Amino acid sequence: MTLQEYVEEVLTLVESIPEGRVMSYGAIADVLADRAGRNSPRQVGTIMARHGGGVPWHRVVSSSGRLPPGHEREARARLLAEGVPLRGDRVLISEAGWVPGGSVPPERP
């Protein structure tokens, strides 16, 4: 598995996020764990920054629901339009978080 292929996997996964739901960088890295060496949320962030155009990048946020720096305004507008629950300028990941397979995130104490 080359890095280039990993990029493709990330972009494909992001495209598969349903409207009105979001995924965190960490969740993406977790789903694709080890496919490119190690589980590295940071690489996902870098990949989105460099190759994120062309996919619904606004559905990818930090684990605390923060929107991507420099694009907060646009991301917030798009998320609102899709009905994603927001608190201020943050996504309520516990409400809108999504993982492939259709289930809810790991645990919710």
Add this chain to the structure above:
DNA sequence: GGGGTGACCCAGT
């Protein structure tokens, strides 16, 4: 080849 940087995350304060 060496060193700084970043669309991150987690645990601790």
Add this chain to the structure above:
DNA sequence: TACTGGGCCACCC
């Protein structure tokens, strides 16, 4: 709730 420090690793000087 907000801030800090340590770990991480591809990318770009």
